Amino acid sequence: MEADPSGFNIDAPRWDQRTFLGRVKHFLNITDPRTVFVSERELDWAKVMVEKSRMGVVPPGTQVEQLLYAKKLYDSAFHPDTGEKMNVIGRMSFQLPGGMILTGFMLQFYRTMPAVIFWQWVNQSFNALVNYTNRNAASPTSVRQMALSYFTATTTAVATAVGMNMLT
Structure with a gap:
């Protein structure tokens, strides 16, 4: 070099x-x-x-x-579009440690329905934060679109986890 x-x-x-x-x-x-x-x-x-x-x-x-x-x-x-400093938890470099921590909690606390719901919600919220932080800022997204996306993704993740838990 x-x-x-x-x-x-x-x-x-x-x-x-x-x-x-x-x-x-x-x-x-x-x-x-x-x-x-x-x-x-x-x-x-x-x-x-x-x-x-x-x-x-x-x-x-x-x-x-x-x-x-x-x-x-x-x-x-x-951020590549805005030049703003991204929050630490939303950075792609936090995906590995953040995902590992959340996966550990989800594997540890799966026995009760409230725990499954809580940890799925936390995991999906983390994913939503990462996606929002790394979004294409050149394309505007309304608060309504973001809220609907968050609600849909979180509800689907929780429903899937609860459904899978009921099968076991």
Whole structure:
């Protein structure tokens, strides 16, 4: 990897996006669960570095590796359409730890109907938050559409879980 960032295009794909492996590497990079634990200050630094790099104004002494790390943090924490910092729980990098925790609770608390209903509701709410956080912000969605989608998905998940529980 080159050390001199002059002429470096921060928006150019790091891996060949025409290949499956290149796309896998890209998405593994930006969904890395370790980025969940990065401080707000470091995320703000990453945003500044990406924006400066896009303008061609890289601070002296900056290495390409630093720019790649800043881009990784930026892509994992800031919405691609709005540029706003996404909430931690809704980020794709929180999907793995969040999903594992919820799956553990759903597997542990399945014996009573109230527990099944509660944990299915929590799981579906988590999924809805992730979907909302990573939505296509360029296409407007009304509050009514979001509420109907949430209600339908949650009701379906709870009904399916309750129905499956009754069969066992």
